[in-house]
Amino acid sequence: MINHFFRLGFVQMGVQLRMRVLNLWSLVLFFTQPAIFSTVGILLSRAAGNANPDLIYTVLGAGIMGMWSGLVFTSTYDIRADRATATLELIVGSPTPLRRVVGFRSLMNILAGSSSMIAASAVAVLLFNYSFVGINVLGAVISFLLLLIGLWCMGVFLANLFAWSRLSGTFVDLLEMPIALLCGFMFPISVLPLWMQKISAVFPIRWGLEGLRDSLQGGMIDSALTTKWLISLGISLVFYLLSRWFDNKVHDHIRVTGELNSI
Amino acid sequence: MIKRILHYFRLYFYQAWFSYRSLFSWSTPFTYLTSKIGFPFFSMLFFVFMGKFVGFSDPMFIVVGNILMMPVTNGLYGLSMTIGNERQFGAMSYLLGSPAPRAPLFTGRAFFHILDGFITIVVALPIAMLLFKIDFSGINFMLLICCLALLAITTTGLGFIMGTISLLSRDGWMLTTTLGQLLYILIGVNIPIDKLPPTLQTISAYLPMTRGMQATRLALFGAGWENVAGLLLGELLVAVVYIIVGYTLFMYVERASMSTGSLDSI
Numbered sequence: 411m412i413n414h415f416f417r418l419g420f421v422q423m424g425v426q427l428r429m430r431v432l433n434l435w436s437l438v439l440f441f442t443q444p445a446i447f448s449t450v451g452i453l454l455s456r457a458a459g460n461a462n463p464d465l466i467y468t469v470l471g472a473g474i475m476g477m478w479s480g481l482v483f484t485s486t487y488d489i490r491a492d493r494a495t496a497t498l499e500l501i502v503g504s505p506t507p508l509r510r511v512v513g514f515r516s517l518m519n520i521l522a523g524s525s526s527m528i529a530a531s532a533v534a535v536l537l538f539n540y541s542f543v544g545i546n547v548l549g550a551v552i553s554f555l556l557l558l559i560g561l562w563c564m565g566v567f568l569a570n571l572f573a574w575s576r577l578s579g580t581f582v583d584l585l586e587m588p589i590a591l592l593c594g595f596m597f598p599i600s601v602l603p604l605w606m607q608k609i610s611a612v613f614p615i616r617w618g619l620e621g622l623r624d625s626l627q628g629g630m631i632d633s634a635l636t637t638k639w640l641i642s643l644g645i646s647l648v649f650y651l652l653s654r655w656f657d658n659k660v661h662d663h664i665r666v667t668g669e670l671n672s673i
Numbered sequence: 674m675i676k677r678i679l680h681y682f683r684l685y686f687y688q689a690w691f692s693y694r695s696l697f698s699w700s701t702p703f704t705y706l707t708s709k710i711g712f713p714f715f716s717m718l719f720f721v722f723m724g725k726f727v728g729f730s731d732p733m734f735i736v737v738g739n740i741l742m743m744p745v746t747n748g749l750y751g752l753s754m755t756i757g758n759e760r761q762f763g764a765m766s767y768l769l770g771s772p773a774p775r776a777p778l779f780t781g782r783a784f785f786h787i788l789d790g791f792i793t794i795v796v797a798l799p800i801a802m803l804l805f806k807i808d809f810s811g812i813n814f815m816l817l818i819c820c821l822a823l824l825a826i827t828t829t830g831l832g833f834i835m836g837t838i839s840l841l842s843r844d845g846w847m848l849t850t851t852l853g854q855l856l857y858i859l860i861g862v863n864i865p866i867d868k869l870p871p872t873l874q875t876i877s878a879y880l881p882m883t884r885g886m887q888a889t890r891l892a893l894f895g896a897g898w899e900n901v902a903g904l905l906l907g908e909l910l911v912a913v914v915y916i917i918v919g920y921t922l923f924m925y926v927e928r929a930s931m932s933t934g935s936l937d938s939i
Contacts (some may be wrong), residue, residue: 434844438851446854450863457725457868584707586716597726
């Protein structure tokens with residue numbers, strides 16, 4: 411049982427990695443777009459008279475943006491591609507649950523997207539002499555892990571949502587930038603109006619990201635930071651449970667109608 | 674002679690209508706609107722808040738720049754898809770095998786994208802002005818309309834080139850997207866041209882929309898024809914050069930595909 415689980419994960423993630431590497435579109439999602447947004451931030455900062463940009467937000471934030479863009483496009487387009495090439499029915503019909511396939515795919519998408527964060531960190535260190543001295547290493551590692559969990563849960567949720575209805579494909583353009591905006595990928599949440607800050611509270615990425623920034627700025631592990639971690643973990647769990655609910659809904663629908671491509 | 678000209682016009686508008694319809698007729702109004710304004714609108718807000726965070730004193734510069742950037746969705750992305758999809762859907766062989774003159778076939782694809790881009794910007798600009806409480810009481814309306822129309826036209830130059838490149842490369846869409854995003858830096862959308870590093874300023878001088886955007890900004894603040902004539906003429910010249918380059922490239926690709934007999938696989 412466990413062997414089968416790990417074998418499935420290994421094979422599924424291997425295929426997914428090859429698809430990401432061979433598809434040049436990944437280059438845009440993971441590197442080009444974040445680099446362009448980061449450049450805009452740096453040039454705006456210079457135009458505003460700042461000698462140096464805020465590296466945590468302007469450069470490392472671009473890495474987070476690459477992770478999110480990669481996740482939202484790959485998680486959603488994978489399901490759309492499955493539907494278009496009629497492999498969605500084969501996956502659903504196989505004894506392996508769809509949610510497990512989607513789960514491994516999303517995990518690989520996030521790990522591949524982490525290359526964006528690595529590239530952003532390299533740029534911050536090599537080009538802007540960013541120093542990791544004085545950061546809260548343990549806090550940063552835990553926050554980053556929680557960020558990955560949050561991203562994974564949202565990725566699985568979106569993939570199931572897209573399997574549930576082909577109309578949900580319409581929302582890709584309404585997901586990428588709004589979430590980046592609401593979660594403050596490249597600026598602090600405090601610059602947003604209050605109503606936007608309230609909306610952003612329902613996304614686990616926001617809390618993981620705040621924890622990561624606090625830790626990168628040397629903040630200690632105190633009650634404020636642990637509260638952010640717990641909120642991030644709690645909301646991630648809610649997204650995961652929602653994705654389970656969607657998964658059941660998809661299977662119910664197939665049993666009733668006997669078809670999947672048309673839903 | 675008149676019959677021939679009428680034939681050209683008929684072909685031009687038929688091509689224009691069918692190619693545009695094939696791109697959007699399958700979509701619902703909601704899908705159409707989200708594809709048109711989803712990314713531009715939210716990226717505008719993103720840049721506004723990014724500017725606010727770094728202390729950029731003129732958020733309206735970013736708002737106006739991103740609104741003026743909207744025709745790129747049609748002129749660059751839409752047109753590039755219209756041309757590039759011919760190969761993807763296997764229609765390339767039939768198109769190149771037909772005896773129809775190439776000029777109306779090729780340039781016709783831009784007509785409705787220009788119209789759509791122009792309408793988008795004409796609708797979006799007043800909405801943005803109301804939302805962000807921008808006071809443009811001194812607007813020179815005739816000049817503004819002229820500038821907006823020119824912006825909608827000039828983006829197609831890049832669309833023609835990238836569409837033809839999409840015929841040559843299966844990764845054409847990636848290149849088109851990268852170019853489209855680079856425009857956020859290079860043509861004065863978010864950052865004034867004079868604040869760019871010298872190398873980027875030089876590049877921006879050779880790109881379409883740079884002068885058009887400057888002229889439109891001036892028109893919004895009440896500048897007259899005499900103030901922007903040079904910019905508009907420069908913009909027109911750049912647009913013509915890009916469209917000619919796009920058409921020449923297309924003719925070259927067609928000739929190359931004929932000589933190798935590999936219409937769809939080049």
